[in-house]
Amino acid sequence: MRSVAGWTAVAAAGLLLLPWYVVDNFWTFGWVARAGGTAHAPALLQALLHGKAWLLLLFLPLAGILATRLPREKAGFWVALAGCTGLAVLLLQGFLFRHPNVTPAGWPTQAGMGYGALVTGLAFLMLLCEGLALRGVCRGDGFTVSSIGLIVATIAIFVFFPILFILKSALQDNAGNFAPALFYAQITDRSLWGLDCLVSSVRCGVAWNTLFLAGLVGAGTTLLGLAFALVATRTAFRFKGLLRVISVLPIITPPFVIGLAVILLFGRNGGVTTLLYDWFDIPRSRWIYGLPGIFLAQMLAFTPIAFLVLIGVVQGISPSLEEASQTLRARGWATFRTVTLPLLRPGLANAFLLGFVESMADFGNPLVLAGNFEVLSVKIFFAVVGAAHDQSKAAVLALVILSFTLAAFYAQQRWLGRASYTTVTGKGDAGLPAPLPPMLRWLCYAVVAPWTLFTFAVYATILVGGFVKSLGRDYTPTLQHFLTGFSVSMGERGLHFTGSAWDSLWTTVWIAALAAPLTAAAGLLTAWLLTHQDFAGRRAFEFGTLLSFAIPGTVVGVSYILAFNVAPFELTGTGVILVICFVFRNMPVGVRAGIAALSQIDKSLDEASSTLGARSATTLRRVVAPLLRPAMVAALVYSFVRAMTAVSAIIFLVTAQYNMATAYIVGRVEAGEFGLAIAYSCVLIAIMVAAILAIQLAVGERKLGRRSAGDLALQGSA
């Protein structure tokens, strides 16, 4: 009941003290002095002085809570009702009275919701949740209900609401009129679905191009990743540490940098091309621009992800299953084909889906390498930022990508079906994994070895490229690129960061550092709710968090600019929207890492804690979090790194004030300043390596005593 009083006070503070509408530079507190004005007034003053009388309705639920004094059992219903009413009024008024462009003529209009509205809305949501908890929902635990409420609300606003906006914009013309005919014309356009390339030399539709490329990359990365995973786990390969390095490098590399390196190797003036020309008289050509180049670059960029997914699954296969197969007279190849491979199905499906979605969403590599081979993500980009500024077309194209990835997601779920592939049990498994059949082993080696060399060639290019004048033409060593980007000079008032890249670098680090802990917290909290709590609608909740993982970044970017451009959620152009974008883009990975770790931690530990009088928040902090350290490191590292390297979503959201490193680099590439782009990428990679080490150091190891290596110790019974 104390928390009810607390949230009532917070709601009141939001209504009485904070500026109700969006204000610039909130954190400099300039609004305090101007709190009476139209722009900066809190809700009460807005209602009384500035003609926003409907805001008074928001006081009703609070008055209701304060007026009634009820015993606990009855209070629950009324508190929940008050919270629910408050939320409904808040949203209704927000969507009824909006920007002059979207509100019918003659209606009152208002600016986007600001911190006052945010705080009040949050307090109403918490009142709703606390009320439900008082009624015994989620075993009467306020923290659990509030967490679920908060995550559902934010996912609804930042994942589903923008997607709805894509649908809406696709059905409208650029003036905002309902235009189903235009939608039909755009969605069936020949430039999307044309199949002319099969019969003539005319190009095929963009949709087919994208689908073909994504399928190719998905299958390619999965197979290559599987080969790497098998070599790493099932052979006596000497240099497994090397595979680890290769698997991490591309993840901390901004994706299109690989495309750039591919050009520098295989382009008309590329290193390899020149060698081939000099030694074998093979003529220089532009073959790399188009499907081959994009495919190569995306394979390099996304194979490590498939490898990381598959190595976990290969390691997870219980050796005793393979031993059982062998004792039943199945020889090496038969065991692999009938036991090992089928057990890999979830891993293969996941790896394929990841490669497929990443390829569809990838924007940097096609931008650099596409040539005449058009793909959807690039077309969307130019529809939004190009001269045409055709939002309706962008929405239609985004809808096409989205339906491809959702179809793949659906097919994956269907293919896996209802069978359980869990092979990691609590019991110790003393068996030995089956060795690979010789044929397969040599095949894996034959694939892995050259690819490893190739990867190193690419990274050598990136490294060298930053330090020479112009790769492919002029190999004079120089620090010029670093100086242009990162020069520092001593002025009268101390240090001046005069380099052209400093602004975007500071913004990037700052935003990544803000987003990483939020992402990890949201992801792990969701994982904890999914694994250790039981509540109605858990399946739907899980599906919702998984779904955002199947939405390509390009689509997210477009949907955000469509949804958050006008009131009530006016966020475009701020740093906040970048942080939010990263949190919801990368949260699914935190959820996955958390679920994997949490399913090893017995539920009875939570229950023991709560019967000893600890509330859920305390349990989470004292019992669950210390046992989750490895997952926490993974989530933090991943979200930080992704925030530093992402391009596809944020390229739509950056502004001059909040420019991100990757967007800046894309700009340099477009301007042909490859040296600077590569030098900047090197700096980013160095920062990320330092950050990963720092995170590992800060979070630390978990202590479980002598038997920390075994998962058994985690089950509380040991």
Add this chain to the structure above:
Amino acid sequence: MAVVEFRNVFKRYGAVTAVDDVSFTIQPGRLVTLLGPSGCGKTTTLRLIAGLEMASAGRIFIGERDVTAFSAAERDVSMVFQSYALFPHMTVLENAAYGPTVSGEKPERAKEMAIAKLKLVGLDGFAERLPSELSGGQQQRVAVARALVLEPQVLLFDEPLSNLDAKLRRRVREDIREMQQSLKLTVVYVTHDQQEALAVSDRIIVMSNARIAQEGSPRELYEAPRDRFVADFIGDANLVEAEMGAHQGEHAPVRIGGLDVRLAHRGVAPGAVRVAIRPESIRLSLEKREASFAGTLRKAAYLGTHMEYTVVGPVGTLFVVDHAVNKPLAAGTAVFVSLSEQGIALVPG
């Protein structure tokens, strides 16, 4: 004054009813066992007391307070888990001091309280160890100490002996009972082992198919089972058809396979009835006795302390326990069956 009271409590998971209209009261200072086969709802009932599950309908009271909508942390109960659920990253002392620490006690005070209870279970010398460095029996005692530190109104045990080996089980069982009696604790204890239940309990609540089948003292349950389920579940019982004559006060004559016995009629009307005969109440002999019927010995097994026989006779197949191990009977022998005075009860349901 009851410490725990259930009033018409239901727990449903979708279409499945795990606890079906259960009502009972538990008096202070008693050890009450929830007994039943797996899946009967006994563990769910225990978790409903703890607040780890919420009742779908009905009301739950602890110490006269309606706690139906209270979370586990708000209820004055602690629980010893089947897996012990010791926090693997905390030492024995940190585990024991967890309750007072999270309830806002000062660290020194929490430590004192923890050490007092660790002394009680004889583990104060192990305070700095991690749970993984203790044996199963020691871990169990830490779990008990941790649950005792807050001195809850009710202490709950969820199959506390199931992870211990057979030898240790009897000792730990006796320790728990002794501590409960000396500290006058109110304990609710879940087990599927009827022997364990008979040995430790003041009262037993037998559950079957999510309902209470019978509630009573161990002796009541064994000697006057309410229905065939309870008769069969508490100890072994031969359920046979019989014929009852007219009531004579509390008792009535009953004819079983041609033999006459006098049993408490327990309100059952005269006519065809069912009786439960305990295996040790059946006597076998090679010579014909006065009150006996003939049967054939089908199986014989030697179990050290006793013989187990299977006999086929006019009332069907009988399971017999005979402590005369020095005079074993061979399978295939023709035998005469007689009944002792005790260990036969009418089964109403």
